[in-house]
Amino acid sequence: MTPAGPDGAASVADQLRAFLASATGRDELRHVPPGTALFGTAVGLDSLTGTLLLREIQRRFGVDVAGEDLNLDSLATLGTLAAFVAQRARPDAAGP
Amino acid sequence: MTPVPPPASVPSRTSVPDGGTVPPHETPPAADAQLSRNAVPSGDTVDVWWFGTRAVAVSPAGLAALDSGERARAEAFLFPADRHRYQVAHLMLRQVLASYTGGAPGQLTLGREPCPRCGAAGRPVLLPGPGLAPGAVPSFSLAHSGDMVVIAVAGRPVGVDTEQDAAGCVCALMQALHPADAAWLAALAERQRHEAIITCWVRAEAVLKCTGQGIGHGLGGFPVRPGRAGDLSVNGCTVVNGCTVVNGCTLHQLAAPAGYRAAVALAGGGAAAAVRVRKRP
Numbered sequence: 368m369t370p371a372g373p374d375g376a377a378s379v380a381d382q383l384r385a386f387l388a389s390a391t392g393r394d395e396l397r398h399v400p401p402g403t404a405l406f407g408t409a410v411g412l413d414s415l416t417g418t419l420l421l422r423e424i425q426r427r428f429g430v431d432v433a434g435e436d437l438n439l440d441s442l443a444t445l446g447t448l449a450a451f452v453a454q455r456a457r458p459d460a461a462g463p
Numbered sequence: 464m465t466p467v468p469p470p471a472s473v474p475s476r477t478s479v480p481d482g483g484t485v486p487p488h489e490t491p492p493a494a495d496a497q498l499s500r501n502a503v504p505s506g507d508t509v510d511v512w513w514f515g516t517r518a519v520a521v522s523p524a525g526l527a528a529l530d531s532g533e534r535a536r537a538e539a540f541l542f543p544a545d546r547h548r549y550q551v552a553h554l555m556l557r558q559v560l561a562s563y564t565g566g567a568p569g570q571l572t573l574g575r576e577p578c579p580r581c582g583a584a585g586r587p588v589l590l591p592g593p594g595l596a597p598g599a600v601p602s603f604s605l606a607h608s609g610d611m612v613v614i615a616v617a618g619r620p621v622g623v624d625t626e627q628d629a630a631g632c633v634c635a636l637m638q639a640l641h642p643a644d645a646a647w648l649a650a651l652a653e654r655q656r657h658e659a660i661i662t663c664w665v666r667a668e669a670v671l672k673c674t675g676q677g678i679g680h681g682l683g684g685f686p687v688r689p690g691r692a693g694d695l696s697v698n699g700c701t702v703v704n705g706c707t708v709v710n711g712c713t714l715h716q717l718a719a720p721a722g723y724r725a726a727v728a729l730a731g732g733g734a735a736a737a738v739r740v741r742k743r744p
Contacts, residue, residue: 389630389631390629390630390631391630392630395542399541403541404539407539408536408537408539408540408545408549409539409540409541410540410541410542410545411540411542411545411548411549413608413626414668414678415626415629415633415636415661415664418635418636418639419629419633419635419636422635422636422638422639423635426635
């Protein structure tokens with residue numbers, strides 16, 4: 368099942384946290400609040416990690432968030448990104 | 464700040480431009496101490512400075528050298544470790560630049576050049592000011608990843624990037640690179656491929672930082688893989704004196720600390736640049 372709706376956004380956010388923690392080897396990223404800006408300075412993600420995250424979202428949820436553009440509004444925070452992905456997630460996407 | 468003696472050794476020069484270099488041992492200057500005066504590199508020379516962020520203590524007095532924008536960015540970090548890395552990177556950038564301009568680190572004015580493609584605020588630059596004539600302003604590039612900071616200084620546009628080897632699989636990044644590089648990477652054994660992907664990534668970012676075009680426009684518009692003459696002949700990419708020349712930049716792989724990859728790109732495509740490692744991490 369692919370998550371959708373408000374609960375879906377929370378589940379997507381959890382999956383994104385887990386992915387970021389594993390991709391960077393930084394366990395503290397499992398605990399970032401929804402209001403955290405992912406790009407820019409709040410958690411110091413670089414463009415390589417950002418690109419990995421967007422590719423993983425495409426693979427797992429079937430959502431192309433931004434092409435290569437890391438400056439979109441939907442990417443403002445972990446919460447806005449998770450909500451954007453949850454609204455558009457394809458039922459036939461790869462899943463976790 | 465405590466004055467320290469100038470670096471102990473003469474900077475090394477690479478003999479194999481694209482193969483990295485093993486510079487002689489140098490005694491690192493103290494973290495918050497003034498560096499000895501340096502001349503801005505001329506011609507095809509690039510100075511490269513490495514700093515390990517764990518080895519640097521940041522004091523409240525030292526932070527006074529940062530400008531209000533840098534202090535605001537530092538405050539925005541959620542985790543103290545990220546804040547520390549940012550503060551060290553920007554303090555050391557100011558220390559290094561001041562060693563070329565002769566001013567105090569806190570007196571330097573940093574600005575942003577417009578992206579040549581979209582006009583948005585792009586590459587950070589040092590602005591001329593009192594005691595710093597427009598012709599005397601060095602070009603620089605700063606990158607940090609994990610616990611490492613690398614700074615490149617040159618007399619003409621320069622871009623540097625470093626990345627820590629990834630904790631997991633990075634094959635998804637191949638789609639963001641040039642198709643010719645992606646095909647080359649896909650043919651490598653998996654472990655070798657992960658390292659080579661990071662190598663291509665830092666090379667592509669170094670070129671984009673050298674031309675001033677942000678990574679937001681994508682980094683797959685040109686091939687960057689290390690190669691021999693004749694290997695690379697797409698999108699104006701050539702190999703000159705062992706160096707990949709692409710987008711008007713000459714690429715050099717840097718010898719990076721264990722677990723990191725790094726590359727520097729210098730504007731111009733004629734001769735191989737001489738990379739001088741001024742400080743090792």
